[in-house]
Amino acid sequence: MGGVHNIEDLSNCATRLRVTVKDPSKVMSAEYFMETGAVNIVKNGKAIQVIIGLNVPQLREECEKIYSASKTVDMTLSPAT
Secondary structure, rough: OOOOHHHEEEEEEOOOEEEOOHHHHHHOOHHHHOOOOOEEEEOOEEEEEEOOOHHHHHHHHHHHHHHHHHHHHHHHHHOOO
């Protein structure tokens, strides 16, 4: 998805991981996602849908943990104002 700093929003439906990104040009190709287990990927501007299957809620939860941990690290590394 271009890294955690490129993600604006993360959600899912029954079979798809839905991600809104800041810069769609940073998102890897459909082939990359398919090589790593996705069925396919749909790109519509900044809206990205990775078709995964019924285990998508578990993947979204893991992605949210990584995203949250990244935000926590950014906050602790930011200079005090």
